[in-house]
Amino acid sequence: MRYAEFTWFDLVLLAQGLGVTLGLFLATSLIGLLVGSAWAVIRFYRVPVLTQVVTFLAELLKNSPVLVQLFLIFFGVPAFFRINLTPVDAALITLSGNTAAFVYVIAVSAIESIGRDQVEAARVFGLSRWQVLRHVIAPQALAFSIGPLTGLLVNQLQVTSLISVIGVLDLAKIGNILNLRTLKPFIVWTAVGLLYYLAAKAIAYLGARAERRLRAHSAWKGL
Amino acid sequence: MLKAESVRKVFGTTTVLDGVDLTIQPGEVVSILGSSGSGKSTLIRCINGLEKLDGGRVTVDDFDVSKPRELAEARKRSGTVFQLFNLYPHMTAVQNIALAPIEVLKRPRAEAEAEARNLLASVGLADRAEAYPAQLSGGQRQRVGICRALAMKPRYLLLDEVTSALDPEMTAEVLSILAKLAAEGTTMLFVTHEIEFARTISTRIVFLDKGKLLVDLPTDQFFAPAGGLAQPRIAQFLTKMRKD
Amino acid sequence: MRFDLSILLPHLGFLLEGAVLTAQACALALLGSFVLGALVATAITSASAVLRRLAAAYVDVFRNIPFLVQLFFFYYGLPELGIYLDAFATGVLALSIAGGAFSSDVIRAGILAIEPGIIEAAQVSGLSRAKTFTKIVLPIALRTSVRPLGSVFINLILTSSILSTITLNELTGSAKIVASDTFRPFEVYFVLLVAYAVLTWAVSIGIGLLHRRLNRDMMEQVS
Numbered sequence: 001m002r003y004a005e006f007t008w009f010d011l012v013l014l015a016q017g018l019g020v021t022l023g024l025f026l027a028t029s030l031i032g033l034l035v036g037s038a039w040a041v042i043r044f045y046r047v048p049v050l051t052q053v054v055t056f057l058a059e060l061l062k063n064s065p066v067l068v069q070l071f072l073i074f075f076g077v078p079a080f081f082r083i084n085l086t087p088v089d090a091a092l093i094t095l096s097g098n099t100a101a102f103v104y105v106i107a108v109s110a111i112e113s114i115g116r117d118q119v120e121a122a123r124v125f126g127l128s129r130w131q132v133l134r135h136v137i138a139p140q141a142l143a144f145s146i147g148p149l150t151g152l153l154v155n156q157l158q159v160t161s162l163i164s165v166i167g168v169l170d171l172a173k174i175g176n177i178l179n180l181r182t183l184k185p186f187i188v189w190t191a192v193g194l195l196y197y198l199a200a201k202a203i204a205y206l207g208a209r210a211e212r213r214l215r216a217h218s219a220w221k222g223l
Numbered sequence: 224m225l226k227a228e229s230v231r232k233v234f235g236t237t238t239v240l241d242g243v244d245l246t247i248q249p250g251e252v253v254s255i256l257g258s259s260g261s262g263k264s265t266l267i268r269c270i271n272g273l274e275k276l277d278g279g280r281v282t283v284d285d286f287d288v289s290k291p292r293e294l295a296e297a298r299k300r301s302g303t304v305f306q307l308f309n310l311y312p313h314m315t316a317v318q319n320i321a322l323a324p325i326e327v328l329k330r331p332r333a334e335a336e337a338e339a340r341n342l343l344a345s346v347g348l349a350d351r352a353e354a355y356p357a358q359l360s361g362g363q364r365q366r367v368g369i370c371r372a373l374a375m376k377p378r379y380l381l382l383d384e385v386t387s388a389l390d391p392e393m394t395a396e397v398l399s400i401l402a403k404l405a406a407e408g409t410t411m412l413f414v415t416h417e418i419e420f421a422r423t424i425s426t427r428i429v430f431l432d433k434g435k436l437l438v439d440l441p442t443d444q445f446f447a448p449a450g451g452l453a454q455p456r457i458a459q460f461l462t463k464m465r466k467d
Numbered sequence: 468m469r470f471d472l473s474i475l476l477p478h479l480g481f482l483l484e485g486a487v488l489t490a491q492a493c494a495l496a497l498l499g500s501f502v503l504g505a506l507v508a509t510a511i512t513s514a515s516a517v518l519r520r521l522a523a524a525y526v527d528v529f530r531n532i533p534f535l536v537q538l539f540f541f542y543y544g545l546p547e548l549g550i551y552l553d554a555f556a557t558g559v560l561a562l563s564i565a566g567g568a569f570s571s572d573v574i575r576a577g578i579l580a581i582e583p584g585i586i587e588a589a590q591v592s593g594l595s596r597a598k599t600f601t602k603i604v605l606p607i608a609l610r611t612s613v614r615p616l617g618s619v620f621i622n623l624i625l626t627s628s629i630l631s632t633i634t635l636n637e638l639t640g641s642a643k644i645v646a647s648d649t650f651r652p653f654e655v656y657f658v659l660l661v662a663y664a665v666l667t668w669a670v671s672i673g674i675g676l677l678h679r680r681l682n683r684d685m686m687e688q689v690s
Binding site for chain 2: 582584585587588589590591592593594595598602603606607610684685686687
């Protein structure tokens with residue numbers, strides 16, 4: 001039997017798809033944030049060789065289509081290295097790497113805006129490299145970059161939709177399934193679009209709140 | 224005739240112009256003096272319609288600047304030269320000057336550009352006709368600004384602190400052009416800090432203090448001990464300006 | 468398994484055809500986004516509240532919904548309305564609409580960055596609002612927006628890879644076919660990645676040159 005009409009279960013399907021999308025988004029954003037920040041720190045400390053590698057990698061990832069990156073990881077890597085990768089594995093790796101590349105750029109600019117003299121002052125006072133990172137650089141860089149980071153994350157949410165092409169059952173893929181079944185593209189794609197839109201707005205709102213909190217702490221309170 | 228009647232302008236909680244009356248007849252050269260914040264520039268901006276009036280009326284040859292349809296006519300009859308020049312950065316000197324005659328007065332391009340070159344020659348910039356504002360000095364830019372205002376053949380020339388952004392040498396070159404214009408009979412309304420210059424070429428001096436018009440006298444009476452100088456505020460102002 | 472690029476050689480012609488299709492689609496979409504972006508930026512800075520809100524809504528919607536979803540919306544939806552466009556036309560349409568939203572933001576920023584005094588000079592000389600906009604505001608705003616518009620264009624090139632999902636054989640679509648023909652997806656997608664990166668790098672150089680040329684006359688002379 002073929003259900004060509006919408007059923008209440010379709011709402012569950014959409015919710016599931018949204019769940020997969022958000023789950024992968026959160027995971028890859030977190031990994032991307034950590035990895036991208038680590039790359040920026042490497043560049044800040046001018047680690048030989050690694051800095052060049054990291055810069056090259058970031059440039060490559062930023063300036064190529066995410067879809068091609070996905071194909072390379074999902075189709076190319078298993079064929080070449082004889083390993084198994086599920087669509088979700090490939091999605092995780094690719095999106096994390098892509099996010100990391102953009103986080104790298106934002107983090108580098110944020111760290112650079114802090115200025116080396118502060119770091120030198122802290123070192124002269126005897127703080128270790130790690131302490132300088134944790135207490136001097138990180139808080140200021142974070143406050144500085146929350147705005148651009150929020151914009152980036154909203155964009156990366158849109159990018160997650162591409163994982164549907166390699167078969168992950170995310171929101172876009174559910175949309176495809178529903179579309180092919182009910183043949184009602186306006187309803188299906190409007191609903192899917194609406195869900196993505198609301199998720200994007202939620203991220204933007206949370207980002208703005210976080211920015212206000214962080215900036216409130218660093219605001220000059222007067223003598 | 225250019226007439227400002229009981230002009231009132233409020234910015235937030237500050238009354239910048241408080242019931243100012245001013246009438247300018249063709250051929251007059253009037254200077255507006257006063258300290259910063261006295262409302263001098265605001266008055267000019269009310270006359271050319273850049274600021275909306277909060278009270279009173281401004282008419283240029285009986286065209287009311289508050290009425291949108293009459294504003295266009297009023298603007299055709301007045302030309303403004305700005306303190307910061309405000310030249311169009313993406314156009315050459317000739318194009319800057321010819322733009323309004325072509326678009327507003329519907330003159331043919333060739334005629335408007337020839338006119339523009341004539342004007343540039345009269346201010347000594349014939350060889351800089353194809354230069355862009357970024358390639359000109361401050362004094363040269365202001366001279367182009369004057370030509371641009373004159374290209375519309377305005378009845379009244381409004382000049383808003385046109386030498387305040389220039390160094391002494393460039394100030395002198397611009398002032399000499401303005402003196403020439405005054406001598407030729409151009410009706411001009413100046414806002415200026417150049418007291419000596421105002422004294423030399425103006426027929427009338429108007430003094431504004433905190434938004435109110437204190438005096439409006441012919442030049443020689445303004446600088447006479449019994450006339451303008453009798454007002455303590457004016458005497459104080461002039462002494463301070465002379466000291467700088 | 469050896470990394471062997473030579474297997475791509477017999478397919479280079481086919482890949483080149485795909486590249487040409489990408490170039491054509493992107494060129495048309497660039498034009499479309501540019502015109503749409505200028506119109507929307509005009510609407511957003513206009514005096515009419517209705518126009519402003521409509522324009523703002525368009526930008527908001529198309530910046531917060533994934534391109535894939537937008538593309539499917541048009542690809543499956545338009546035939547329902549009786550509009551039958553081939554994959555190429557649909558792709559160009561979708562790219563133009565999405566690109567228009569991003570470029571309108573850029574042009575709007577360029578408009579708002581114009582010194583107000585310049586507009587005032589135009590106003591007092593009697594220039595109508597329309598003339599002020601077309602002769603003064605837009606020419607200046609576009610000259611200063613060249614670099615950020617270039618970024619939008621580069622983004623367009625990368626996004627065009629998504630057109631492969633609606634059976635258009637542009638560069639990515641052709642590569643997919645070659646990958647399955649040769650059974651060497653790793654080499655194919657790796658080269659594809661580098662090809663896109665090189666292409667965007669070349670475009671960004673071109674943008675830099677264009678920026679310098681257009682703004683040559685407006686740059687302050689060092690005296």
